[in-house]
Amino acid sequence: MAAVPIEIDDSLVREFRRIVGDAGCIDSSGDLAPFLAEQRGFYCSQAPLVLLPATTAEVAAVVSLCARHGIGIVPQGGNTGLVGGAVARSAPRAPQVVVAMRRMAAIRELDPDNYTITAEAGCVLAALQAAAADADRFFPLSLASEGSCQLGGNLSTNAGGTNVLRFGTARELVLGLEVVLPDGRVFDGLRALRKDNTGYDLKQLFVGAEGTLGLITAATCKLFPRPRGVASALVAVADPAAAIALHSRARLALGDELIAFELAGRQALDFVLRFLPGARDPLGHQAPWYVLLEIATARDQATAEEDLEAFLGAALDSGLVTDGVAAHSSAQRDQLWALRHAMSDAQKVGGASIKNDISVPVSRVADFLSQAGAAVEALAPGTRVVAFGHVGDGNLHFNLTQPEGMEPGAFLDLWNPLTAAVNAVATALGGSFSAEHGIGLLKVAQLRRYRGGVELELMRTIKRALDPAGIMNPGKVLGD
Numbered sequence: 122m123a124a125v126p127i128e129i130d131d132s133l134v135r136e137f138r139r140i141v142g143d144a145g146c147i148d149s150s151g152d153l154a155p156f157l158a159e160q161r162g163f164y165c166s167q168a169p170l171v172l173l174p175a176t177t178a179e180v181a182a183v184v185s186l187c188a189r190h191g192i193g194i195v196p197q198g199g200n201t202g203l204v205g206g207a208v209a210r211s212a213p214r215a216p217q218v219v220v221a222m223r224r225m226a227a228i229r230e231l232d233p234d235n236y237t238i239t240a241e242a243g244c245v246l247a248a249l250q251a252a253a254a255d256a257d258r259f260f261p262l263s264l265a266s267e268g269s270c271q272l273g274g275n276l277s278t279n280a281g282g283t284n285v286l287r288f289g290t291a292r293e294l295v296l297g298l299e300v301v302l303p304d305g306r307v308f309d310g311l312r313a314l315r316k317d318n319t320g321y322d323l324k325q326l327f328v329g330a331e332g333t334l335g336l337i338t339a340a341t342c343k344l345f346p347r348p349r350g351v352a353s354a355l356v357a358v359a360d361p362a363a364a365i366a367l368h369s370r371a372r373l374a375l376g377d378e379l380i381a382f383e384l385a386g387r388q389a390l391d392f393v394l395r396f397l398p399g400a401r402d403p404l405g406h407q408a409p410w411y412v413l414l415e416i417a418t419a420r421d422q423a424t425a426e427e428d429l430e431a432f433l434g435a436a437l438d439s440g441l442v443t444d445g446v447a448a449h450s451s452a453q454r455d456q457l458w459a460l461r462h463a464m465s466d467a468q469k470v471g472g473a474s475i476k477n478d479i480s481v482p483v484s485r486v487a488d489f490l491s492q493a494g495a496a497v498e499a500l501a502p503g504t505r506v507v508a509f510g511h512v513g514d515g516n517l518h519f520n521l522t523q524p525e526g527m528e529p530g531a532f533l534d535l536w537n538p539l540t541a542a543v544n545a546v547a548t549a550l551g552g553s554f555s556a557e558h559g560i561g562l563l564k565v566a567q568l569r570r571y572r573g574g575v576e577l578e579l580m581r582t583i584k585r586a587l588d589p590a591g592i593m594n595p596g597k598v599l600g601d
């Protein structure tokens with residue numbers, strides 16, 4: 122059950138309302154609900170007020186007022202995050218308000234010759250991609266949540282997604298930021314420059330900070346030429362080692378044309394076939410592992426398809442790939458990606474699940490899968506491993522579904538030992554316990570465990586320097 126919120130004085134509520142207007146202030150319990158729960162239902166909390174500012178000046182005034190009265194600020198974008206970062210904490214030490222950015226969704230400028238776009242933090246990722254495409258440009262950040270997540274949330278989580286292999290994470294796509302600092306001042310770093318060696322790169326402090334250092338209000342991001350040809354295929358491979366060998370070869374043969382390389386085990390596809398209406402087994406028979414790969418080229422569609430077919434033909438001849446299907450239309454391409462994008466949600470057909478978001482060097486992926494699989498089996502025999510992810514980045518969602526017939530609660534009781542076992546394997550292989558989802562509330566203890574010592578102390582020093590009163594997203598990332 123959610124804790125009772127610490128109320129905010131009526132006179133202060135009136136001051137907030139004066140800043141953001143009636144349209145930007147929600148304080149009735151019914152309307153508050155969608156802003157208070159994380160979508161998966163893991164975190165459900167209370168806050169007496171949700172504010173929806175419409176300009177940077179309004180954000181700055183809201184933050185100043187919070188700073189003067191010691192009120193915690195919980196920034197919220199599309200609320201698609203998976204670690205409890207965008208919801209108010211239950212049982213807080215001080216009152217908190219949620220500041221949701223959806224009314225700041227404008228594209229301020231698109232400069233086609235500079236290959237840049239400047240947009241406000243509340244701009245939905247899909248809208249940003251569409252604006253770029255309308256100008257014959259390409260914004261490569263792409264996630265299954267792109268219809269709801271927002272640019273500010275993407276930058277604050279340093280989002281990854283399916284095209285990191287070629288274009289990098291959100292961090293590598295940002296050139297400039299506008300941020301309201303925890304004391305209400307505005308850091309105007311909205312420069313659209315690819316070269317700017319003028320001291321510390323301050324904008325990068327706020328990327329991946331999950332709203333704990335300031336509130337991002339706008340960003341200038343890189344654009345790329347819109348590809349003329351995009352070709353995709355789903356292929357079967359015998360095991361993860363074959364997938365990694367295929368990845369190495371694809372990078373050599375296709376160079377920068379290779380933009381996505383995703384791996385999925387059969388269990389992940391099995392759940393999707395039960396979950397997604399109309400889904401069909403893409404190869405007509407079962408394979409143990411699948412790779413979904415995509416190339417994009419400045420040349421035409423026919424050339425893209427020829428390049429991919431030539432590469433896959435050679436891989437088939439050498440036995441690295443055992444079967445495959447190529448998309449010959451954008452509808453077929455969408456069908457292949459729909460299978461991949463449904464994998465996380467589809468897991469619910471199997472019962473209770475425990476999800477992990479790890480990364481290891483690409484060359485260690487096969488070791489990780491065999492060692493982590495053995496560790497899980499030893500702790501909870503019969504657990505179904507649902508492994509899939511952006512394997513071209515060494516990132517796997519190594520998700521676990523309860524053994525058939527087990528009580529869901531009994532499986533979830535094993536959350537800590539199972540997660541610790543998976544993280545121990547990833548860490549021993551030089552990996553990370555959180556590849557792209559961040560820390561939020563969910564992984565605070567793990568951050569302390571795996572990033573202790575000098576690294577954690579440096580993070581705390583930065584937090585104290587920027588937010589000495591600790592009002593920005595209290596309790597997230599570093600804990601209290």
Ligand SMILES: Cc1cc2nc3c(=O)[nH]c(=O)nc-3n(C[C@H](O)[C@H](O)[C@H](O)COP(=O)(O)OP(=O)(O)OC[C@H]3O[C@@H](n4cnc5c(N)ncnc54)[C@H](O)[C@@H]3O)c2cc1C
Pocket residue numbers: 195196197198199200201202203205206207222242263264265266269270271272273274275276277278279280281282283331332333335336337338465557558561594597
């Ligand atoms: C189906 C699905 C698929 C996903 N796939 C991927 C994936 O492939 N790769 C990936 O990286 N993630 C993925 N995610 C996770 C999530 O979509 C990303 O983390 C996304 O970047 C979050 O954006 P958001 O706008 O929803 O942010 P929110 O969830 O609202 O917030 C996330 C964090 O950022 C902070 N924040 C939000 N806006 C601001 C702002 N303007 N200023 C400062 N702080 C802010 C919040 O306080 C919170 O800590 C997926 C999620 C779902 C549901």
